[in-house]
Amino acid sequence: MKRISFLTVLAATAAFLIGINAVETRAQEYKWNVPLIWNPPHHVRTEQEAFRKSLLERTGGKVSISLNQFGELGLVDSDVLTIVRSGQVPLAELDHSKTAGDEPLLQIFNLPGLAFTIQDAITVAKATEELRRQALDERDAIEIGMVFFNPPPGIFSKKAVRTIEDMKGLKIRVHSGVLLRSFQLLGARPQLIPWGDTPAALLQGVVEAAITSPSSGTAAGFGDTTKFMTIMPLANRISWIMNKKVWASLPPDIQKILTEECKAAGDRIEANWEKEEINVADLVGKAGITFVPPSKEFQDSVTKLLRPVWDEWAKQTKYGPEALKRSLAALGRAG
Secondary structure, three states: OOOOOHHHHHHHHHHHHHHHHHHHHHHOOEEEEEEEOOOOOOHHHHHHHHHHHHHHHHOOOOEEEEEEEHHHHOOOHHHHHHHHHHOOOOEEEEEHHHOOOOOHHHHHHHOOOOOOOHHHHHHHHHHHHHHHHHHHHHOOEEEEEEEEEEOOOEEEEOOOOOOHHHHOOOEEEEOOHHHHHHHHHOOOEEEEOOHHHHHHHHHOOOOOEEEEOHHHHHHOOHHHOOOEEEEOOOOEEEEEEEEHHHHHHOOHHHHHHHHHHHHHHHHHHHHHHHHHHHOHHHHHHHOOOEEEOOOHHHHHHHHHHOHHHHHHHHOOOOOHHHHHHHHHHHHOOOO
8 A cells, every 4th residue: 555645645735725725716806897977088987997097906906807898898878777787887877867667767967957066966966875876786786986976967969049939949968868858848859879989970960969078079989079068957976886796895995995995996086076066167168169158047047847757756656755855945945
């Protein structure tokens, strides 16, 4: 019978333990493809790239994420709640304006005439926080941060929009069902067009106007096809959400770092959006576009005409009536 030496056993045991350690090390590495809304060189994406690098450094390489737009990954941004819940992607950026097909509650920030400024949107967010948490929990998701609010978007147009009458028959690109319905009520001819197709749609005359954030429109070269921009009284909220099971599986130290880095990045992005809100006239002016300040009469008319959109929206989700009640109370406005 062949004898096995002590050294041989020792070596085999060491190799086995090393193998276990290697498996454990690999098990503690997290690599995620995170679908996003913005592409470079937009300031949002710049800050998210900085977040990615800081996260990699602070976790000692344990958390490595790749950032790509939804389309680059073959995904649609309106399906975020579904793909996170299914585990198709564990972590994703959530555009609250595009959740009509799953949970309309999150669209509350995008109701025209409800939130006129970033601060209004923040007020609505605080008033509805509990309801949003419940809605996400039902979809096996948790919000981990990277929260920021977009300033009121601009209507980039070939002809100046100063009154509701100027909206009549206007062929305009929109990006959500709420906006589609809203501009229909205003007498326009809205079309749902993906962001990537919007510059070509303007150039080819498919539409003669488009609504988006001022920085996005100027960066995309809208000044080549439109000459005016006014502000629409609505806002939006963006955040990152994660599959609950994936979040619960993360070690506490990773959760802490992820939360801290998401908050820091979200705060930086929000600061940039706030600067844009304050300096919007200069921003579009540098792009060769004339800024048309929205008059109080225009804002009041939009709010009055689109009040039915709020009621239609509220009926689409069990959270709607309560969310609207809480928001109006927080804003100090009558229902």
